[in-house]
Structure formats: structure tokens, C-alpha cells
Amino acid sequence: MNRLEFLKEIKKSLVETVQYACAPIMEDKIEKWNHSLDVLSQLQWWHVANRVSETNKIEEKYIDRQTIILVHDNKKLYAYDGFCPSCKKLLTIVQIDSTCKCMYCEKEYSLASHEKNGLQEFPLKKAEDGYYVGLRKRKSV
Known part of the structure; x- marks a missing residue:
């Protein structure tokens, strides 16, 4: 092994060691950051699947x-508001046509084309125990 190969191996080993040591700290920071974003955006996560x-x-x-x-489409999950965006009435699902x-x-509204179908899409996140949809917190009445 020549000197250049040795230095490359040292660099690679050093980077891997730093990544291994910093990973738990970074995961904790990311989790805290996500929680802060949820609080600021007033999102509450609900289990859906x-x-x-x-x-x-x-x-x-x-x-x-x-x-x-x-x-549920091609092993992906999408969540939409069940009310009409124009008149705010409840939508009826037509399973055969994949429309509502x-x-x-x-x-x-087409549910087959997920881009620009006009319906409000809700954020989803995957966790160990399933999928969660993010809904804005409702004010207590």
C-alpha cells in the first residue's frame, strides 16, 4: 500500500467514525426539529393505516x-380532504372510476391522477406502527 492509498483509507475511516458517533445525536436533533415544526404548524398526527x-x-x-x-395506489398512500373545494359539501366516492x-x-375529481386534482392533500408520515395523517388542530369550542 502506497502513501496515497493509506491516506485515503485513513480519511474514509475517519469519516465513517464521525458519522457513527454523530448519528444518534443528529437523529435526536431531527426528531426535536420535527416536533417543533408540528407545534408551529399546529399539526396533530392521527393513525390512518x-x-x-x-x-x-x-x-x-x-x-x-x-x-x-x-x-392506496401502487404501494403509495395519499390522503385528501373529503369535502368539495368549491362548495364545501361532502364528496361521494365512485370506486369503479377512482373518482369522487x-x-x-x-x-x-380524479383520484387516479395525484398531481393537480384540485383536492386538498394532507401530509402523511410513516412510523413503525403504520401511517399517520397530519391534520390542523381544531380549536376547543
């Missing part, structure tokens, strides 16, 4: 007086 379905399916959940539409329709204003 244990796992993503293998088959494409759409389901409706009622959480904290809100209707959530969960879309407002019976009041008769607008239809």
Missing part, C-alpha cells in the same frame, strides 16, 4: 370530525 394495500383501493375515514379520503363527485355542485 397499518400498511399500504397491495391492491389499489380508496377508503374513507372520519377523524376529528373531518372526512379523509385515503387512496360532489352531488351538490356536480364537480368530479
Whole structure:
């Protein structure tokens, strides 16, 4: 082993050692940062699914007086508001077409195309025990 290879190996070993030593500290800092962001954005996380379905399916959940539409698509999970963005009435899900329709204003929204479908999308996060949706905290009445 020549001197250049030796120095490269020392550098690699030093970087790996620092990463190994700093990883728990950084994970703790990231967890605290995420918690601070949740508090500032007034998000509360609610459990919605244990796992993503293998088959494409759409389901409706009622959480904290809100209707959530969960879309399991190609091993990914999406969460949308269950109310029409234009008239704020409850949406009806049409499983066959992968759409939801407002019976009041008769607008239809595709759940198959996840980009720019017009529905409000809620944040999701994966944890060890399943998937959680982030909803804004409601004020106590």
C-alpha cells in the first residue's frame, strides 16, 4: 500500500467514525426539529393505516370530525380532504372510476391522477406502527 492509498483509507475511516458517533445525536436533533415544526404548524398526527394495500383501493375515514379520503395506489398512500373545494359539501366516492363527485355542485375529481386534482392533500408520515395523517388542530369550542 502506497502513501496515497493509506491516506485515503485513513480519511474514509475517519469519516465513517464521525458519522457513527454523530448519528444518534443528529437523529435526536431531527426528531426535536420535527416536533417543533408540528407545534408551529399546529399539526396533530392521527393513525390512518397499518400498511399500504397491495391492491389499489380508496377508503374513507372520519377523524376529528373531518372526512379523509385515503387512496392506496401502487404501494403509495395519499390522503385528501373529503369535502368539495368549491362548495364545501361532502364528496361521494365512485370506486369503479377512482373518482369522487360532489352531488351538490356536480364537480368530479380524479383520484387516479395525484398531481393537480384540485383536492386538498394532507401530509402523511410513516412510523413503525403504520401511517399517520397530519391534520390542523381544531380549536376547543
